[in-house]
Every structure is written in C-alpha cells, then in structure tokens.
Amino acid sequence: xxxxxxxxxxxxxxxxxxxxxxxxxxxxxxxxxxxxxxxxxxxxxxxxxxxxxxxxxxxxxxxxxxxxxxxxxxxxxxxxxxxxxxxxxxxxxxxxxxxxxxxxxxxxxxxxxxxxxxxxxxxxxxxxxxxxxxxxxxxxxxxxxxxxxxxxxxxxxxxxxxxxxxxxxxxxxxxxxxxxxxxxxxxx
Numbered sequence: 028x029x030x031x032x033x034x035x036x037x038x039x040x041x042x043x044x045x046x047x048x049x050x051x052x053x054x055x056x057x058x059x060x061x062x063x064x065x066x067x068x069x070x071x072x073x074x075x076x077x078x079x080x081x082x083x084x085x086x087x088x089x090x091x092x093x094x095x096x097x098x099x100x101x102x103x104x105x106x107x108x109x110x111x112x113x114x115x116x117x118x119x120x121x122x123x124x125x126x127x128x129x130x131x132x133x134x135x136x137x138x139x140x141x142x143x144x145x146x147x148x149x150x151x152x153x154x155x156x157x158x159x160x161x162x163x164x165x166x167x168x169x170x171x172x173x174x175x176x177x178x179x180x181x182x183x184x185x186x187x188x189x190x191x192x193x194x195x196x197x198x199x200x201x202x203x204x205x206x207x208x209x210x211x212x213x214x215x
C-alpha cells in the first residue's frame with residue numbers, strides 16, 4: 028500500500044503521483060487564511076520529461092511515489108546518453124541526455140550522484156545541493172570598480188555561464204548551487 032500524504036505536509040524532496048506521472052517537489056509554500064482551507068503552491072519537476080511547473084493543491088491527499096536511489100559515478104556522455112558506474116559492482120547505467128538537460132550543466136567526470144529509479148525504470152539523476160566546478164574562462168576584472176558585489180561573467184568547464192565576483196579567475200574552483208545555478212563561494 029502506497030503512502031498517502033496531505034498536500035499541506037509536502038516538502039522539498041518528496042516524490043508524488045500526480046496527473047498520471049511522477050513529480051519531485053522542489054519548493055513549496057503554504058497559505059492559510061481564517062475562513063478558507065489552506066492553499067499549497069509547489070514548484071514541481073516531472074521526473075519523466077524534466078519540465079518544471081508550479082501546481083496548486085487545496086486540501087488534497089496525494090500518493091507518494093517510492094523512488095529508489097543508487098550512488099554512482101558519472102563517467103562520460105555521448106550524443107544520446109550519460110553513462111554512470113556503480114563503484115562496488117562496476118555495473119554501468121545509461122541515462123538519456125533528454126532527461127538530464129539541467130543536470131548536465133553541473134556534472135563533471137568522476138562526480139558521485141544518486142541515480143533515481145521507479146521500479147526498474149531509470150528516472151534521472153539527483154545532484155547534491157552544491158557542487159564544486161572548474162572555471163574554464165572568466166572575464167577580466169574591471170580596474171577601479173569599487174562598487175560592492177560587482178559581478179562578471181565566467182564559464183564553467185561544463186559550459187554553464189555564471190555570474191561571479193571580480194576576484195574569480197580562469198582556473199579557479201567555485202561552488203555552485205545546483206537548484207538555481209548561481210555562484211555560492213570560491214571552491215577549494
């Protein structure tokens with residue numbers, strides 16, 4: 028028997044069955060006024076096609092989806108799939124790149140991630156909240172610019188463009204938030 032969860036109890040990280048598909052809750056907010064039932068707005072990701080939408084739930088009960096996760100290392104990507112390997116069994120798993128459009132911006136060779144399964148079906152990859160990436164190229168700092176929080180463009184080794192502080196240079200490591208894609212801090 029599947030677990031049933033009230034919409035007001037949804038939190039980031041929960042997986043649910045909704046509209047004949049499986050969704051991952053990315054963010055949620057709950058609003059309750061005196062005479063009305065609580066309204067839950069959730070930013071959700073469809074785990075089959077990768078689309079992200081905002082759904083509104085009012086007093087609903089939803090079935091939780093049992094998602095299994097398996098730690099694997101990213102090996103490489105070809106034209107169609109990303110290839111991951113289990114370091115204990117050396118079993119390799121292919122995940123279609125179409126399901127990893129966002130995640131590929133932060134995946135680097137050898138990185139450990141969780142592969143998500145629903146039964147035998149591979150749904151995608153669950154990245155850590157923050158990852159360390161190499162800066163492939165960074166714009167030059169503007170001399171004399173003393174305004175606080177001045178940002179410049181930089182490109183990660185994965186090709187992702189990011190805004191970074193003036194002191195970041197080509198070859199540095201930076202920590203990036205995988206949910207927003209934004210710079211967090213200088214890496215080690």
